[in-house]
Amino acid sequence: MTTAAPAPFTADDYKARMDRAAQAAADAGLAGVLVAPGPDLVWLTGYQPTAITERLTLLVLAAGSEPVLVVPTLEAPDAERAPGAPALTLRDWTDGKDPYAVTAPLLDVNGRFGVSDNGWAMHLLGLQQELPTTSYASLTEALPMLRGVKDAHELERLTAAGAAADATYEQILKVRFSGRKENDVAADLAALLKEFGHSQVDFTVVGSGPNGANPHHEAGDRVIERGDMVVLDFGGLKHGYGSDTSRTVHVGEPTDEERQVHDTVRIAQDAGCAVIQPGIACQDVDRAARAVIDDAGYGEYFIHRTGHGIGVTTHEPPYMIEGEEQELVPGMCFSVEPGIYLPGRFGVRIEDIVTVTEEGCRRLNNTPREMAIVE
Incomplete structure (x- = not known):
């Protein structure tokens, strides 16, 4: 059984998904979407870190704002090669720096955010400590149909x-x-x-x-x-x-x-x-x-x-x-x-x-x- 591989998704495809996710969040009364490594990040950007570690990697989406992917500096070269990278901005942080301080300026300090279900608790707690007036909901609860309808x-x-x-x-x-x-x-x-x-x-x-x-x-x-x-x-x-x-x-x-x-x-x-x-x-x-x-x-x-x-x-x-x-x-x-x-x-x-x-x-x-x- 041999079938030709489908054409790869393009940067425009990923941009459309990120825009849709940001708008869906706004329609649901959320300030944005925070996406950790896992299936949501792959679907939205085409990026899958070679090794998922304790270092914070987070895609930040909000209606009216440019998508930003926060990544460890040592993983930035891989992220830059992701299919969806042309449609977003990379913001890297080096070991020894506080990744939550790097991420905080991207978030509405009083906002409620949808968070991908497989995000690490330590990262969510780190953001809450940096921005104590923010609140969070799982994407399955807040945006259950984010990936539900296929093109x-x-x-x-x-x-x-x-x-x-x-x-x-x-x-x-x-x-x-x-x-x-x-x-x-x-x-x-x-x-x-x-x-x-x-x-x-x-x-x-x-x-x-x-x-x-x-x-x-x-x-x-x-x-x-x-x-x-x-x-x-x-x-x-x-x-x-x-x-x-x-x-x-x-x-x-x-x-x-x-x-x-x-x-x-x-x-x-x-x-x-x-x-x-x-x-x-x-x-x-x-x-x-x-x-x-x-x-x-x-x-x-x-x-x-x-x-x-x-x-x-x-x-x-x-x-x-x-x-x-x-x-x-x-x-x-x-x-x-x-x-x-x-x-x-x-x-x-x-x-x-x-x-x-x-x-x-x-x-x-x-x-x-x-x-x-x-x-």
Whole structure:
């Protein structure tokens, strides 16, 4: 499977993102956005420090002001080469100097700022000590949809990542499961994701038999046996954007009950996808999928949300769960992944990444959802 790499994002792309973030902060009543190294900084600037240390690196965005990236002097050369660097100003500080004193003049002394969730507490406390009248909120709380709506270039990358995950699933069906350890199949999944263009493998869940009843089971030394249901959940990053798909296979012929549970999850997953359209709430997707499982009598065994957003990370807002009233808009991308988990026996999960369109949704995973029989 060979596909041409998408064109890289430009300085103009990053400038537009920074401008959008600053305006979104202003619209939310915030004085600005403070972004530490991590996925938000990569998305906004293309800059990812080679080593994230205790030294303060912070992007400061505020409507009406030029973006400023505060960096340690020894890391300034790398920051200057970042794709988004032409759209911002670098302000460096040397070891032995107070980075918070360098940053303070950039901030409204009475402002409330959104802070990226992975910022270090020591840096936030340092800013609070320097500017005691400022206040802060996590970006997930203050601007949950900052990265939630993808543009055409991002959708291209997510589509390619989904296709690579699909190719991985098609190939894993050809390997032998019975008599091998879960770790062996997980290694096959990781190798296939890499073969099909992933630069990073984030997870390879292989939950066989009773292990499948744990949604986040990590592959282990259990030997897969004939008669096992096996939950496969795998993904990572390709071209900087995430894949995440789940299918549940069976080693040899399943029982009638196993078929019934699998069919229930498949129908629930279809129901969740069927209601997706602009204007409905995230919780409506969860309700549609959950109703099918409730009606089949397995409601107590569906123990997680129906979905999560995906982009430069494999889990991000929005979340498909009761109580989430965020409305869907075209360009949102998220998983639809209902499951049933019978403790001590087996589990079933089916997951696709979808993107909201003007008419409904488009699946980014398109492998068969019917139960596959493996050897």
